[in-house]
Amino acid sequence: MRSEGRAPFGLKLATLLGLLYLHVPMAFILLYAFTTDDKSYQFPPPGLTLRWFGVAWARQDIWDALWLSVRVGLIATLIAMVLGTLAAAALYRARFFGREVITLLIILPIALPGIVTGIALRAALNLADLPFSFWTIVCGHATFCVVVVYNNALARFRRTSGSLIEASMDLGADGFQTFRHVVLPNLATALLAGGMLAFALSFDEVIVTTFTAGQQTTLPIWMLSELVRPRQRPVTNVVAVFVIAVTLVPILLAYYLTRGTEHVAGGGR
């Protein structure tokens, strides 16, 4: 599997540069959260201070935006976990005409540019004469959150030996008991991982939200609006640092939860 030879120096250097390119900008975000200069980003920062954390903490608009983002993320994730699991179970087990088409249609929202999803949803909401609200944002987010959960659940179904369900039925468990005692425990970590990824996606979504939100401001939308007026600029950086932390934790957790599940569950040999 793994090649024994060592990678050439050039390749290592290129890898290092690539990783730096990806992550150095984040270090600047972190750095300028502490700068004493509140108008422009000059390097090096003229001084370091913690006062922006206090300022950010005291601003009600930030708290409102954060609370909205958390609620949207949680509910969109919940919807995605139910619908994604059901879709994965149905498409894994059943063989029917049009199955491939439905698979494609479920996955499509994550492949489509957010701007298309956004415009389409906005037009549909207008046509249906539905007012923009908290729930329109949730529905917009759920479109791509479902895909993440669906993919995770489907991958786990594929790795679970089909005879486990038959074994459970054989031992006297009806459909509900089999789901509760065999299917769900086998899916649990995959669902948790999918749910966390879905939440992370929802939490930093801008484009679909722009098209489906009315007056509400989610945290990413708030940050975008802060960029155009450079008052108290480091506050935006403080919030950005917070967002990085909030999204990193579930992604790391998801990674650790699904790690080591590469073997086929139930393949008893």
Add this chain to the structure above:
Amino acid sequence: MITRQAPSATTAGGAAAPAVLLAEVSRQFGEVRALDRVSFAVEDGEFFAMLGPSGSGKTTCLRLIAGFETPDQGTIQIHGRPMAAVPPYDRNVNTVFQDYALFPHMSVLDNVAYGLMVKGVGRAERHRRAGAMLELVALAGLEARRPAALSGGQRQRVALARALVNEPEVLLLDEPLGALDLKLRQQMQTELKALQRKVGITFIYVTHDQEEALGMSDRLAVFNAGRIQQIGTPRVVYEQPATAFVASFVGAANILSAEQAEALTGQRQSCALRPERIRLNGAAPAELQAEGTVLDVQYHGASTRLRVALDAGPELLVDCPSEREPAAPGARVSLGWPRSALQPLSPETPG
């Protein structure tokens, strides 16, 4: 506790109904006829083997009895009760799966107690019974392990205990020893047979290994291409194979066509001749004799197998004890066998 009395289910006539009865059962998968009008009865307490090559329908037959498949035609009864509309979880039948299908997220004890749990048996009671069953299959002490931390042989025993703890009327075993190495497989054959005698449950055992089927079963059914070729005790199936397929699938056999048989014996009837029934350069005169040339010699340990081209045409396999120095390739030999060693064959798929 797990030794059962004879079942109370009886037919209208008063005689005990067979444990499992299949009547004219067919099952089609798309274009493939997996089972074609199969009928047989398994007696209560019997060790019944279903033997055949892969794709012969034996596993489909097992899945029909378990309830994972429904027959397209025909009926299945378990202890006289028709199974047409009965789902797997309402059948008093349990299965040992080929890949064991142990629940990976449960301990060994919880795996074994699963069937009792879903039936609502209390925690203390089901753990006690599962523990007793694990003791029976010599796995005491491994209760807390996960299946992933067991060897293949241990998993096999857990699968067996998990099925037996429910005290099924019939235990179905789908090539349960297929994943084990030869030594362990032979040991488990002996243990399974002893276990079956001890618990007195009807075993229906699917295998493609003729040695397993002959050694363990009370009776066996030989499957080929969705049909049963022969049902009988191991001795009858081996010594009086009904068709050329049975003769060559169960053990080794020389199949003589009607023409070849006529040249050798004077009787125009296709027949089978077991290699070990042929005597080489026999001291005592045999009823039937033929001359030939040795083509090939294979040493098999206890016996040595010769391939001999007869002057009359056909090639014959001959097994002789290895204690004698065998003939070398190219040597002229004379073969002899009693008339009773010739087993007349009927055309494929009788009936």
